[in-house]
Amino acid sequence: MALRVDLTFDTMDAESLAEFWKLALGYEDEPPPAPFTTRAEWAASFGEPDDDEGGGAWLHDPAGVGPRLCFLDVPERKVAKNRLHIDVRVGKGDGAWERIVAKSEQLVKAGGRVLTTVDGHHIVMADPEGNEFCVAA
Known part of the structure; x- marks a missing residue:
């Protein structure tokens, strides 16, 4: 059985970079996993965030063909x-x-x-x- 692949970007601004890639690829925001109704609710399920944790954004191919893209804020630049x-x-x-x-x-x-x-x-x-x-x- 073949496995699926996600591509993860370390970013300085996950939400802005996700907007660029939505335009580039025609991707859409990925809904949070069930039973959560928002990403904030999902993130809160992991407990109190550390002060140095950044934001994130998740995109998927609406046709279900391409890999999921994850954007995670990190403190260092490329x-x-x-x-x-x-x-x-x-x-x-x-x-x-x-x-x-x-x-x-x-x-x-x-x-x-x-x-x-x-x-x-x-x-x-x-x-x-x-x-x-x-x-x-």
Whole structure:
């Protein structure tokens, strides 16, 4: 039996970074686990939080295909290149390069940055906290 995979991001601002990735991937906020009605209620079930614990955000693919994304606040900033990155796939075929460019432009407006463009193939970007990813067909 294959296992499911979650991808977890250490962040400085989980909620803001989750908003960026919702736009990038078309994901939605994941509801809290039953029987909880809010994430705050779920978090409170673990007892009193430490003063240094940050926030979190959880996203899921509404189609149920892609991995769940978890964003957890940590005290330190990102300092090196990712060892793993996400490829945002916009679909192959006619107009693929135009879709790649359009998606990267949308993500720049949302706070992303273009790092490298490989014309006709893919665009390497960084999200608002510097996590690298590619937009490709």
